Amino acid sequence: MRARLDTDGYAMIRSFLSRDDVDTAYDFILQSLRERLPLAPKGPIQKNIGLINRQDVATAEPLRRITEHKSLYELLERLLGEEVITTGFKWLRAVGIKEFTGVHMDRVFLGGSSRMLTVWIPISKCPTWCGPIMVARGSHKDPAYAEIQRTYGESKVGADGTASGWLYDDGSALARDLGREVEWKSANFWPGDILILDSRVLHMTATNVSEEMRISCDTRWQPRSDPRDPKITSWHAQPPDMPPAC
Ligand SMILES: O=C(O)CCC(=O)C(=O)O
Numbered sequence: 001m002r003a004r005l006d007t008d009g010y011a012m013i014r015s016f017l018s019r020d021d022v023d024t025a026y027d028f029i030l031q032s033l034r035e036r037l038p039l040a041p042k043g044p045i046q047k048n049i050g051l052i053n054r055q056d057v058a059t060a061e062p063l064r065r066i067t068e069h070k071s072l073y074e075l076l077e078r079l080l081g082e083e084v085i086t087t088g089f090k091w092l093r094a095v096g097i098k099e100f101t102g103v104h105m106d107r108v109f110l111g112g113s114s115r116m117l118t119v120w121i122p123i124s125k126c127p128t129w130c131g132p133i134m135v136a137r138g139s140h141k142d143p144a145y146a147e148i149q150r151t152y153g154e155s156k157v158g159a160d161g162t163a164s165g166w167l168y169d170d171g172s173a174l175a176r177d178l179g180r181e182v183e184w185k186s187a188n189f190w191p192g193d194i195l196i197l198d199s200r201v202l203h204m205t206a207t208n209v210s211e212e213m214r215i216s217c218d219t220r221w222q223p224r225s226d227p228r229d230p231k232i233t234s235w236h237a238q239p240p241d242m243p244p245a246c
Pocket of ligand 1: 095118119133203216217218219
């Protein structure tokens, strides 16, 4: 998996998290949204849902059970070779119809550790028509991207990554400016799958052309001993195992 991340800039693992836990988180999110928004009883179709501002939902127990699952700490620890921490803040997104995320790399949004990794967690079903992540394979280290890495990759952008800080809105602009094809990789994602991303790999999402919200959560991980981005005040380490009950 380390070799895969190094070569491609991403690695996907199918059915890594418990499907039941992810479905429970999905139901909890829907219920929380319904309390504030007049959603249709089935498959709500909306724009600007604003879930990214609901840290009360993003950090609630049903979400933390997946976004900070023990198995994720263990995986990241093995990938990074030492004890890891994750941001208390979670980028929980409900992406409405015709919405998408533009081309960007995570490094410009979150500085600190150069070894930071993202774990993207689809919470709703996310086949290609619901707007899953697309990764420009190898863009974190391929010399063809050196200029972008030197300029955009070294910049710091402010906000939350819902629109500002994108290199392009339109993914085809990347190939045009590079003057060569971009190997965009994507997949149909299902609850339980995860995608790990290098902080320098360019990625975006497809447009959600379905009639349902695409719900997913981006989580960020780094070695505990590395510098931390001061924008994030709360970091979580793996809680110690509880002793078995008597
Ligand atoms: O889910 C999205 O719309 C964007 C996710 C993303 O770009 C990330 O996790 O870095």
